Amino acid sequence: MTPKPKKVLAVASGGGHWKQLLRLKPVFESYQSYYITTIDGLPQKSGVEHYFIVSDCSRDSLMSVVRTHFQILRIFITVRPDVVITTGAAPGLIALLFGRLIFSRTLWIDSIANGDQMSMSGRLARKLAHKVLSQWPSVAQKEGVEYWGQLL
Amino acid sequence: MGAAAVTAMPVKILVTVGTQFPFDRLISMVDTWAAERPEKKDSVLMQTGPGGVQPQHTQYTEFLSPEEYRVAIESAEVLVAHAGIGSILTALESGLPVIIVPRRFDLGEHRNDHQSSTAREFSGRKGIYLALDEKTLKSLLDQSETLEKPENQDVDPRFLSKVSDFIMGQR
Numbered sequence: 001m002t003p004k005p006k007k008v009l010a011v012a013s014g015g016g017h018w019k020q021l022l023r024l025k026p027v028f029e030s031y032q033s034y035y036i037t038t039i040d041g042l043p044q045k046s047g048v049e050h051y052f053i054v055s056d057c058s059r060d061s062l063m064s065v066v067r068t069h070f071q072i073l074r075i076f077i078t079v080r081p082d083v084v085i086t087t088g089a090a091p092g093l094i095a096l097l098f099g100r101l102i103f104s105r106t107l108w109i110d111s112i113a114n115g116d117q118m119s120m121s122g123r124l125a126r127k128l129a130h131k132v133l134s135q136w137p138s139v140a141q142k143e144g145v146e147y148w149g150q151l152l
Numbered sequence: 153m154g155a156a157a158v159t160a161m162p163v164k165i166l167v168t169v170g171t172q173f174p175f176d177r178l179i180s181m182v183d184t185w186a187a188e189r190p191e192k193k194d195s196v197l198m199q200t201g202p203g204g205v206q207p208q209h210t211q212y213t214e215f216l217s218p219e220e221y222r223v224a225i226e227s228a229e230v231l232v233a234h235a236g237i238g239s240i241l242t243a244l245e246s247g248l249p250v251i252i253v254p255r256r257f258d259l260g261e262h263r264n265d266h267q268s269s270t271a272r273e274f275s276g277r278k279g280i281y282l283a284l285d286e287k288t289l290k291s292l293l294d295q296s297e298t299l300e301k302p303e304n305q306d307v308d309p310r311f312l313s314k315v316s317d318f319i320m321g322q323r
Binding site: 006008014015016017018019020023024026027030031039041042044045082083085105107111112113114115116131136148149150151152 | 222
């Protein structure tokens with residue numbers, strides 16, 4: 001009997017976060033993968049099969065944060081991922097939180113935009129995720145996280 | 153309005169400031185340059201961001217849909233962008249020379265100064281040009297046809313296999 005394929009939920013806001021996430025598409029293709037992003041049209045353009053669009057949110061607006069929580073919660077009820085991988089930003093952090101609640105393995109990859117220090121979301125992710133990466137060796141060392149390379 | 157103008161003429165110079173904030177300093181600098189280059193201004197398209205300044209001499213639109221963006225990237229010969237990672241990665245993927253103008257925290261153009269460090273980290277790579285002031289930007293725009301193209305590289309396969317190990321619970 002072959003084991004059930006792992007279900008991977010890959011999460012990124014639109015723009016640069018999404019572009020970095022998609023650099024990992026060759027890996028995700030080996031698993032049963034689902035994507036979440038914030039701009040409709042991006043997943044279609046990237047040729048991914050299963051995807052969900054959620055509203056973007058930031059800490060500037062509490063309502064937007066609450067709305068995105070509900071949207072992502074619904075996705076978790078449908079998908080029940082084994083693994084959650086995100087390149088940020090806020091929606092990725094929310095996905096990590098729900099991931100922990102259902103015992104998924106969780107990976108935060110801090111955006112390559114953060115070459116001086118980790119993002120605020122990344123610092124929060126350090127408390128939540130099983131593994132946190134920075135894409136800059138110096139930042140990884142300073143913040144006590146791992147460096148695996150760059151998603152360029 | 154701007155959005156209708158998107159299809160007017162093949163875009164040669166595409167200016168983008170991302171979707172989060174306007175970047176009026178960049179838009180105005182390119183607009184001033186375009187005013188002095190009537191033969192070129194019709195092939196300039198600027199994506200000005202939410203509530204941004206409206207240029208007088210080029211086509212513009214607040215936002216581009218992913219599809220409109222793709223079409224503009226395909227015809228463009230140079231991308232002029234804030235130092236957003238998305239824009240830089242687009243340029244690398246498309247083999248399109250990119251002139252980056254970092255948003256400055258001290259001018260209230262972003263929440264912090266990370267674009268300056270992004271710009272520093274990427275400048276010097278082939279096909280990526282840094283313009284910290286108007287003079288540099290204008291001179292780069294003048295030679296936009298002759299700028300070098302960047303080369304895209306694949307993600308380090310060791311990175312990919314580590315992510316795969318993580319998914320399998322081995323890391």
